[in-house]
Amino acid sequence: MRMSEIDRAWEDVLAHARRLQGLSLRQLFDGDADRFARLSARLDDLVVDFSREKLDGPALEALIGLARAAGVEALRDAMAAGEPVNLTEGRAALHMALRGSVPAPEGDDPEGTLVRFLDFAEAVRAGRFAGAGGPFTHVINIGIGGSDLGPAMAARALAPDIDGPRPVFVSNVDGADFAEAAAGLDPARTLVIVSSKTFGTLETLANARLARDWLGAHAAGQMAAVSANVAACGQFGIPPERVFGFWDWVGGRYSVWSAIGLSLAIGIGAERFRAFLAGAAAMDRHFLTAPLARNLPVLLGLIGVWRRNAMGWPTVALIPYDHRLSRLPAYVQQLEMESNGKRVTRDGAPCAIATAPVIWGEPGTNAQHSFFQLLHQGTDIVPVDFIAAARPRAADPHHHDLLLANCLAQARALAFGRTEAEAAAAMAAAGEDPGRITRLAPHRTFPGDRPSTTIIHRQLDPFALGRLIALFEHRTFVQGAIWNVNSFDQWGVELGKETARSLIDAIGAGEAPDADQATRALIELVRELRR
Secondary structure (H helix, E strand, C coil), X not given: CCCCHHHHHHHHHHHHHHHHHCCCHHHHHHXXXXXXXXXXXXXXXXXXXXXCCCCCHHHHHHHHHHHHHCCHHHHHHHHHCCCCCECCCCECCCHHHHHCCCCCCCCCCHHHHHHHHHHHHHHHHHCCCCECCEXXXXXXXXXXXXXXXHHHHHHHHCHHXXXXXXXEEECCCCHHHHHHHHCCCCHHHEEEEEECCCCCCHHHHHHHHHHHXXXXXXXXXXXXXXXXXXXXXXXXXXXXXXEXXXXXXXXXXXXXXXXXXXXXXXHHCHHHHHHHHHHHHHHHHHHHHCCHHHCHXXXXXXXXXXXXXXXXXXXXXEEECCHHHCCHHHHHXXXXXXXXXXXXXXXXXXXXXXXXXXXXXXXXXXXXXXXXXXXXXXXXXXXXXXXXXXXXCCCCHXXXXXXXXXXXXXXXXXXXXXXXXXXXXXXXXXXXXXXXXXXXXXXHCECCCCCEEEEEECCCCHHHHHHHHHHHHHHHHHHHHHHCCCCCCCHHHHHHHHXXXXXXXXXXXXXXXXXXXXXXXXXXXXXXXXX
């Protein structure tokens, strides 16, 4: 049977992977004095260094050929044009329209909605819209998934920019989450925002009722909503003038740019929120126009495909060397795993290749004293994405130098390691006993050859954060295009939610559930423990 263009492209990529398997990163660097220049790319102050990945120029060319064969450019342009790239739901994916990078569908007005919710944010900040006890001091945002992770991550990242009412986030249906968030807050000076596109999400509505009870007599005047279901908001007690909508062409995990970001906008103000959008728009323009070989999201997407499919590495650690980006790994985890964690292609056929890796991580330097032992000397290879800023914000410059030194040192140590001979020589130079050297040198040996990509920018501010998030959004799209999956649905979220609804009465009222024996036994155990 004649091989297709995409099959030939995959064969070419895998042939380069086989060629490179026997070469170490030490050898690749030793043989190429221009490796960093060749395997890094830049957009203004944002630099992506992938020279420590287990690839070279010819392999990168093969990956770019794969992107072309997979139709990445055509799919990108289709998304930007508003075509229904979300095939299973018949929807466009126009999150770029929220930052003005591409046109919105006729009749929809993202700029008008932006002005409306930013005007509300400014009214809250100025005290023109206030609580029963005076100007608001805090905003509780109630949501889950994309309605929580985006604004929660961004508010943490932009803490130095928050000069308005402080956002607090509640997502877990465990009542402890709301109790901890509300502890010490004054209900008379707290605004509650309920974020749910359908206003039907089980966990969000349960927490919204808890918040309404907590506000008590103040609830009618101190609740707002971000939802497309104005009628349901009204039934809950939130008037239409305090309901801010968004559209079905905005997926939850791509919605921080919409009114879902209202709590963030109240914290940082309209001007900084627009700078946040402008950063994302700058990355959009780059993604839509830069050639594949210098296109940062495309290059990061190709590196992800190389790791997952050519090298066979099923997981990636995302390590920001910035304490305020502590929620970024969770945000990217949802973005990539919910988008591309699929087992069938866009046409419903089983995927013939592995798709999304497991994304996880913690901020450095804490991570170094946690799981980096496994990264350096474990039996599995875990690629790492490092993120760092050249300049600190509201931090001691010397501390920031320590932070950067650790980031660069970890990338170097992972790549080049330390041979047993080098470990023995270092111990001998320190005056160690020969017998002890023989015994301990294997334990102090680091195999190296552990890949990483380093992302460095000037400073974390609203513009830089928006640009960084959009970089990961577009990387996710590129990988999904090459894997031929629909990156914009999330049917895998639904089954567990449906099953949970069927068990609520069984747990609460003692009804016998129509379930498997293990579930029935565990529910009976819960009843027994409650008695």
